[in-house]
Amino acid sequence: MLAYTARRLLMLIPVLLGMSLIVFAVVHAIPGDPAKTIAGDKATPEQLQEIRKNLGLDQPVYIQYFKYLQALLQGDLGTSLVNKTKISEEIGPFLAATAELSFVAIAIALFFGINLGILSTWRQNSWLDYGSMFIALIGVSIPIFWLGLMEQWLFAQELGWFPSNGRLDPRMEYEPITYFYIIDALLFGDMAMLGDVLKHILLPAIALGTIPMAIIARMTRSSMLEVMRSDYVRTARAKGISEFLVIYKHTLKNAMIPILTVVGLQLGLLLGGAVLTETIFSWPGVGRYIYDAINSRDYPVIQSGILVLAFIFVMINLIVDLLYAWIDPRIQYGKE
Amino acid sequence: MTQPVLEIQHLKLHFFTDKGVVKAVDGLDLTIREGEIVGLVGESGCGKSVTSLAVMGLVPQPPGKIVDGSIRFQGTDLTKASxxxxxxxxxxxxAMIFQEPMTSLNPLFTIGNQLIEAVRAHRSCSKAEARELAREMLEKVGIARKGVLDEYPHQLSGGMRQRVMIAMAMILNPRLLIADEPTTALDVTIQAQILELMQRLNEEFGTAILLITHDLGVVAEMCDRIVVMYAGQVVEETDRYRLFRQPRHPYTQGLLLSIPKLDEQKERLYAIPGQVPNPYQMPAGCRFAPRCTQVMDVCRQTVPPLAPVEQGHVSRCFLHQKEESHHGTD
Structure with missing residues (x-):
């Protein structure tokens, strides 16, 4: 397992290099002169030259790339043109907000998706099966923004059970430690705060988790149906163990690899693509952060934001790969 | 005579499919007594594996359904059990072992995990006790190498995996072991070892074995009594000596003729003419009639009953029943 992990980590290096190169190239291909953006229209050519020199823009492109890479390796994501703040210091809370929302969403999606899938395999071709798959069909078809708005209307406005936006009641402001509010609330041991945080996160998490839930349910069903027919499931039944163990231990674990692939891809998409949900629920996440940067043409923020999201996507895929090997002991040997 | 462990009476197991009803098992009688090794022989698709799955209660229902008969195991009717x-x-x-040792063990759990699970499904004991039992059982099936408990199935050979399957089946000392073609997927040398192991366990624990196979050689070596099945029905049943010396049913005779012999020079091996009947359209009379070399008119109209031809030997054929009645009038 250790050798496998090391190998996978080494394979990450070219991927990350390629990623940084693409992001760098794309941002440099955008028309317009950053020096002019900074200095404004009335700047003299000398002033512009001065700014270019300060930013290192007068040097050849490959030198710029290596400098950029050097800064990246030191954790320096550049400086925002608008706020003049260091992006690496600024982006953390936004990332945490998005990550927290995504994890809760994927947890909801996993729980309901897998159990819905199991329910339909357990009684294949019964009304339970058709019912579960109908729910899944609705789930993949529903537009997120519409679902989010409907949730707000019904549960926040009409019923008043949940708040309609934000991460926490403004009266409960606190000094964040990790910026993961659920973890912070647990660290403080503050149950009232935890309750409020969960209340805030539930609606956006459901909106965000619905599509992954439906996809996971369908994947679970097809994967489980295949495994159910295998010899070792028959062996498990022949041992006289309970149906619960047959399904949740012997079948589900074997059906888990394709499910996990889907979960990894979906989680990656959630982390990058939560802009819509974050906008509807005023969630201060990284999607909103990049969205605002695009509106104010803050190129370094766009560049770094994309880079960070791409990095997270790659890391999630790495974790999924490692989980494969953890679930299926045959994988690490197969790759020797 | 010892008590029967398993008593199947007039079992009818049908599959209800879109294309029609498949009478996979159609009126089967089979008795296995304490400590006995019984061979169930027949071509593929004759219903022998389905019979074993029915005994275990592992036939998927639907589409399968037991429409008639009973399976009494140590007095309990399994067809009525929850x-x-x-x-x-x-x-x-x-307990049961299967044909494919390569796929019969769960690839994601260690051998130890799967053996311990088998113990703890039925006996309340600690994990450590179950593990100790598993280790002892592996030794009994000839796996003495240390650390196998912590290995995964893919690290073992086919023969080893079948030994593990046997250990798993025998670990709680069952009264009946059903072995469905346990050696078919193995090398010939390993086959002999596995059969020998089963014989030894049969003597040591007194476990009755129902050995399902299409290999008459295996049957000759192992079984006390042999039941020959054809198209969902028993066609002949007797002890192994009589089966090989005086087979009565034309199907059994055909089967025995098709075994190659070392001292014979033959251009071609004998094969029973024709094919197994279409499961959706069974012949009206004797099911073997279309392929039988000694077929009579009566065979095509009436189903012959399974009747004794002598003490401890039954056959489903009008041929001997006529002979019998001759003997009777003499």
Whole structure:
């Protein structure tokens, strides 16, 4: 397992290099002169030259790339043109907000998706099966923004059970430690705060988790149906163990690899693509952060934001790969 | 005579499919007594594996359904037992090993995990105790190498995996072991070892074995009594000496003729003419009639009953029943 992990980590290096190169190239291909953006229209050519020199823009492109890479390796994501703040210091809370929302969403999606899938395999071709798959069909078809708005209307406005936006009641402001509010609330041991945080996160998490839930349910069903027919499931039944163990231990674990692939891809998409949900629920996440940067043409923020999201996507895929090997002991040997 | 462990009476198991009803098992009688090794022989598709799955209660229902008959195991009628009762019997009093050792063990759990699970499904004991039992059992099936408990199935050979399957089946000392073609997928040398192992366990634990196979050589070596099946029905049943010396049913005779012999020079091996009947359209009379070399008119109209031809030897054929009546009038 250790050798496998090391190998996978080494394979990450070219991927990350390629990623940084693409992001760098794309941002440099955008028309317009950053020096002019900074200095404004009335700047003299000398002033512009001065700014270019300060930013290192007068040097050849490959030198710029290596400098950029050097800064990246030191954790320096550049400086925002608008706020003049260091992006690496600024982006953390936004990332945490998005990550927290995504994890809760994927947890909801996993729980309901897998159990819905199991329910339909357990009684294949019964009304339970058709019912579960109908729910899944609705789930993949529903537009997120519409679902989010409907949730707000019904549960926040009409019923008043949940708040309609934000991460926490403004009266409960606190000094964040990790910026993961659920973890912070647990660290403080503050149950009232935890309750409020969960209340805030539930609606956006459901909106965000619905599509992954439906996809996971369908994947679970097809994967489980295949495994159910295998010899070792028959062996498990022949041992006289309970149906619960047959399904949740012997079948589900074997059906888990394709499910996990889907979960990894979906989680990656959630982390990058939560802009819509974050906008509807005023969630201060990284999607909103990049969205605002695009509106104010803050190129370094766009560049770094994309880079960070791409990095997270790659890391999630790495974790999924490692989980494969953890679930299926045959994988690490197969790759020797 | 010892008590029967398993008594199947007039079992009819049909599959209800879109294309029609498949009478996979159609009026089967089979008795296995304490400590006995019984061979169930027949071509592929004759219903022998389905019979074993029916005994274990592992036939998927639907499409399968037991329409008639009973399966009495140590006095309990399994056809009327609930899933819960069946679960309590399976793996404890009655166990099964399968044809494919390569795929019969779960690839994601260690050998130890799967053996311990088999123990703890029926016996309340600690993990350590179950593990100790598993280790002892592996030794009994000839796996003495240390660390196998912590290995995964893919690290073992086919023969080793079948030994593990046998250990798993025998770990709670069941009264009946059903072995469905246990050696078919193995090398010939390994086959002999596995059969020898089963014979030894049969003597040591007194476990009755129902050995399902299409290999008459295996049957000759192992079984006390042999039941020959054809198209869902028993066609002949007797002890192994009589089966090989005086087979009565034309199907059994055909089967025996098709075994190659070392001292014979033959251009071609004998094969029973024709094909197994279409399961959706069974012949009206004797099911073997279309392929039988000694077929008579009566065979095509009436189903012959399974009748004794002598003490301890039954056959489903009008041929001997006529002979019998001759003997009777003499």
């Amino acid at each position: 899933q819960r009762e069946l679960r309590q019997i399976r793996g404890k009093d009655m």
